[in-house]
Amino acid sequence: KAGVTQTPRYLIKTRGQQVTLSCSPISGHRSVSWYQQTPGQGLQFLFEYFSETQRNKGNFPGRFSGRQFSNSRSEMNVSTLELGDSALYLCASSYNDPYEKLFFGSGTQLSVL
Amino acid sequence: AQSVTQPDIHITVSEGASLELRCNYSYGATPYLFWYVQSPGQGLQLLLKYFSGDTLVQGIKGFEAEFKTSQSSFNLRKPSVHWSDAAEYFCASSPNAGNNRKLIWGLGTSLAVNP
Numbered sequence A: 001k002a003g004v005t006q007t008p009r010y011l012i013k014t015r016g017q018q019v020t021l022s023c024s025p026i027s028g029h030r031s032v033s034w035y036q037q038t039p040g041q042g043l044q045f046l047f048e049y050f051s052e053t054q055r056n057k058g059n060f061p062g063r064f065s066g067r068q069f070s071n072s073r074s075e076m077n078v079s080t081l082e083l084g085d086s087a088l089y090l091c092a093s094s095y096n097d098p099y100e101k102l103f104f105g106s107g108t109q110l111s112v113l
Numbered sequence B: 001a002q003s004v005t006q007p008d009i010h011i012t013v014s015e016g017a018s019l020e021l022r023c024n025y026s027y028g029a030t031p032y033l034f035w036y037v038q039s040p041g042q043g044l045q046l047l048l049k050y051f052s053g054d055t056l057v058q059g060i061k062g063f064e065a066e067f068k069t070s071q072s073s074f075n076l077r078k079p080s081v082h083w084s085d086a087a088e089y090f091c092a093s094s095p096n097a098g099n100n101r102k103l104i105w106g107l108g109t110s111l112a113v114n115p
Helices: none
Strands: A005-007 A010-013 A019-024 A031-038 A042-050 A053-057 A064-068 A074-078 A087-094 A108-112 B003-005 B010-014 B019-021 B024-026 B032-038 B044-050 B056-058 B064-068 B073-078 B087-094 B109-114
Touching: A005 A087, A010 A019, A019 A087, A019 A108, A031 A074, A042 A064, A042 A074, A042 B087, A074 A087, B003 B087, B010 B019, B019 B109, B024 B073, B032 B064, B032 B073, B044 B056, B044 B064, B044 B073, B073 B087
Parallel strands: A010 A108, B010 B109
Antiparallel strands: A005 A019, A019 A074, A031 A042, A031 A087, A042 A053, A064 A074, A087 A108, B003 B024, B019 B073, B032 B044, B032 B087, B056 B064, B064 B073, B087 B109
């Protein structure tokens, strides 16, 4: 069974641009969660999608948004990038409930210059 | 507000030595508790979790953790560390009820293993 796939693996953007990250969950998993990981703040929850609906949301500004498609694939978008958005963005999937077991992708490393 | 504290930022142990990584949580009731490991270049992997019942939880790779409500702790242990255990370890917790349950993560403990 293929694991969680995130693309691209690395991204370099400049301030003010926008970016879209993609996540393909494990086949059969319907819940997809997104996290931002930085050395100073650790892992911070962005949002969780289940069956194309946002089920939970963290404390991030509206520049961070996401969506989930009918095949459970998910995308997250960050608009008007700021230097502080530089981070590793992790996607995790689970069958139903993210509090049972999360399967993480390797992440997308975003650098904002 | 709910929080998770991992007091040790970095720990170094010798191969074959025992290991204990500390985790303290702050929550009004018994939360769900997790330990994940992040190896270099790899995604996070669940080691073990506690929802209820027996307070000593067995996980993968020979790890175990003990939930102590009196100390609000969920420390991770391994009796004999292998060089391949060098990684970043994260403790996480979530409320066990309610509609707004989110995983709250500690900042992690980096484990180095000396040969």
